[in-house]
Amino acid sequence: xxARPVKHSVTLRGHRTSVSxxxxxxxxxxxxxxxxxxxxxxxxxRIDAARGDTGLxxxxxxxxxQDALRRAGG
Numbered sequence: 001x002x003a004r005p006v007k008h009s010v011t012l013r014g015h016r017t018s019v020s021x022x023x024x025x026x027x028x029x030x031x032x033x034x035x036x037x038x039x040x041x042x043x044x045x046r047i048d049a050a051r052g053d054t055g056l057x058x059x060x061x062x063x064x065x066q067d068a069l070r071r072a073g074g
Contacts, residue, residue, distance in 0.1 A: 020057055025061055028068065
């Protein structure tokens, strides 16, 4: 398990932004995008549009957690 966040760039509304997530969250985030058949940037943009006051990295972590809970039946 990786404790240090890894920084990657995503494009939101035509602008590059950096997001720092732990490697496991990046892995699951990519897996969700692949399951949904959409680009990672498109999924990030969807999360960004719905996140309100929450930071983007936190919103992505919560999205990944909610997806995992949903798939686990929780």
